[in-house]
Amino acid sequence: MTLGPCEFAAATAAPTKLDVLFVVEDGAGSGFEQSYLASAIPDLLSALLNPACVDANGNPVAAAMQPAPTGDCPTGTTRDFPPILDAHVGVLSASLGTYGANGCPDSNSIACPNGAVDTSTNDRGHLITRADPCAAAMVPTYMNLGFLVWNPTMSLNPPGLRTLSDLSSSLSNLILGAGQIGCGFAAQNEAWYRFLVDPNPYQSISLMDQDAMPMGTDQALLAQRAAFLRPDSLLLIVNVAHKTDGSIKHYSFYPLFAQLTQNGVPFHLPRARSECASKGPLDPCCASCGQSPPPGCPVDPTCTTAPLYTDADENVALRSFGLESHKAGYGIEFFYPPSRYVRALQCRLLDDGTGSLTPNPLFMGGQRTSRDVFYATITGVPWQLIARQSSGTPDLIHGVSALDPKAIGGFKTNAELSLKDASGNSYWDDIAGDPERYVAPISPFMKESTVPRMGTDPITGIAISPPTAPSGANPINGHEYTIASPPDDIEYACVYPLINPIDCTNPAATCDCLPSRMDNPLCDPNPGDGGRPSLQSRAKAYPGLKHLAIARGLGDQGIVASMCVKQNSDNTQPDYGLRPAVKTIVDQLKPVLRGP
Numbered sequence: 001m002t003l004g005p006c007e008f009a010a011a012t013a014a015p016t017k018l019d020v021l022f023v024v025e026d027g028a029g030s031g032f033e034q035s036y037l038a039s040a041i042p043d044l045l046s047a048l049l050n051p052a053c054v055d056a057n058g059n060p061v062a063a064a065m066q067p068a069p070t071g072d073c074p075t076g077t078t079r080d081f082p083p084i085l086d087a088h089v090g091v092l093s094a095s096l097g098t099y100g101a102n103g104c105p106d107s108n109s110i111a112c113p114n115g116a117v118d119t120s121t122n123d124r125g126h127l128i129t130r131a132d133p134c135a136a137a138m139v140p141t142y143m144n145l146g147f148l149v150w151n152p153t154m155s156l157n158p159p160g161l162r163t164l165s166d167l168s169s170s171l172s173n174l175i176l177g178a179g180q181i182g183c184g185f186a187a188q189n190e191a192w193y194r195f196l197v198d199p200n201p202y203q204s205i206s207l208m209d210q211d212a213m214p215m216g217t218d219q220a221l222l223a224q225r226a227a228f229l230r231p232d233s234l235l236l237i238v239n240v241a242h243k244t245d246g247s248i249k250h251y252s253f254y255p256l257f258a259q260l261t262q263n264g265v266p267f268h269l270p271r272a273r274s275e276c277a278s279k280g281p282l283d284p285c286c287a288s289c290g291q292s293p294p295p296g297c298p299v300d301p302t303c304t305t306a307p308l309y310t311d312a313d314e315n316v317a318l319r320s321f322g323l324e325s326h327k328a329g330y331g332i333e334f335f336y337p338p339s340r341y342v343r344a345l346q347c348r349l350l351d352d353g354t355g356s357l358t359p360n361p362l363f364m365g366g367q368r369t370s371r372d373v374f375y376a377t378i379t380g381v382p383w384q385l386i387a388r389q390s391s392g393t394p395d396l397i398h399g400v401s402a403l404d405p406k407a408i409g410g411f412k413t414n415a416e417l418s419l420k421d422a423s424g425n426s427y428w429d430d431i432a433g434d435p436e437r438y439v440a441p442i443s444p445f446m447k448e449s450t451v452p453r454m455g456t457d458p459i460t461g462i463a464i465s466p467p468t469a470p471s472g473a474n475p476i477n478g479h480e481y482t483i484a485s486p487p488d489d490i491e492y493a494c495v496y497p498l499i500n501p502i503d504c505t506n507p508a509a510t511c512d513c514l515p516s517r518m519d520n521p522l523c524d525p526n527p528g529d530g531g532r533p534s535l536q537s538r539a540k541a542y543p544g545l546k547h548l549a550i551a552r553g554l555g556d557q558g559i560v561a562s563m564c565v566k567q568n569s570d571n572t573q574p575d576y577g578l579r580p581a582v583k584t585i586v587d588q589l590k591p592v593l594r595g596p
Helices: 031-049 164-177 188-196 219-228 254-258 301-305 326-330 338-344 427-431 545-553 579-593
Strands: 018-024 087-093 148-150 204-208 211-215 234-240 349-351 357-359 373-379 494-503 535-541 558-562
Touching: 018 031, 018 164, 018 188, 031 164, 031 234, 031 535, 031 579, 087 164, 087 188, 148 164, 188 219, 188 234, 188 338, 188 545, 204 254, 234 579, 338 545, 373 545, 373 579, 427 545, 545 558, 558 579
Parallel strands: 018 087, 018 234, 234 373, 373 558
Antiparallel strands: 087 148, 204 211, 349 357, 494 535
């Protein structure tokens, strides 16, 4: 991924302010990840805002001896890094609507059983404060500005939150308040881009003659940004996503990707020219049947006889991640590339959308540098593929152990993920490939597919198990399963246990154990349903390829963790829930928090 001259001088002092922005998915099925994230918030805030007192060997004091964030460490110990006593914390959803297309109307009264109007399908990139999408209740925020303020010294007027328990409780409520009736076309990265970076966020947008027409400037968003983001803070973006990024380009005809119906019937997109499949998405003749043939390319018979997809071969609800390559399937890349978001977090100047350069709001004033901006993604990648090995147990292909034995329990750093095997492939190549250039990852568990995959993961030596395999046949994603035609799902990257299994015979349950998915690895025999597989015991995550590509492009400022937890039965252990993700985030921030 080529960035150009974007990197600039490193910070010269330890930060005293921290701005943390969470991006959470709020579409169907996202409640599981919200619950796990909410349960990890106390650990994350405690580790960041009340750094451990450690002895000369780096060993932390006993929990009973750990002081409050404003307290002094016991004799003979010192803080692992200086405490942050000034923090802003906010939450965004991944719902930005569909830019005038009808895939996600801006309001949807049908989703709320109480008849309330649900507007969570388009949160417009604003900070969310709701306690529930269908309720009028709001989570209190600082001066009603939309975010929480950590202020243990009570130096502000009015004061912010003084205790970690109050901050954790409020933040958990904001995360759970996102709900799971938002837009299915999740724009996880465009949400934070719009809130933090977009120089001129539109007020409204509509489709006119099949072209997106943005109008006005969202002054409310700019006011929120100005209040939340300080020019001299350390900025941490935490993107929690169980599927890959679906940020549709919101100009020209691209929003038509999210058009589901027209004149009351399903709206289908044109097919791709045959070269997209036979020669690859980068071939100059790879284009849409809805466009004129590119110069020098012959007329394609496919485009003449059957130019449009039909109900038989395109499930409109699965467009955002149903085909192995959108360019191969449609001849057009409808999504913003990962490099858009890498540049947004590293470059002082950005393309304003017209080809001209404009100052990046993140770096206005010159106090923040790229070293002060971190992007962490907790996403669909098996924990087994990114876990740091214990000393003396190298992985199968790279032959390396953990570089720091104290870090066991967390995940590999960007530098460690860049280590190469004898064939010249890095861990990044194994888990992410290069989605911007349509290079698939090597690990079969990370390939997007609507049919059962085959192969063996080169890092763990674990083979893909067929749909006929018994429940839990492999520890990564259980096994493949049979997906309907036209496809209504894709195979999972990994699965993880639910704290409370769900009886899918309950009509009110949001559930993956459907009659059409009898061999789904998330499902177990239900004693209350004659032994049919209608008891959901596990949740799933899909390959988070674009999130991983962004973290890869950011180098040391990119942090990767797995949404698929190892265990949720023993909360005294370091591998419980999302604790490995918390440890990874904090460990990678420490060098900056300690100062140069």
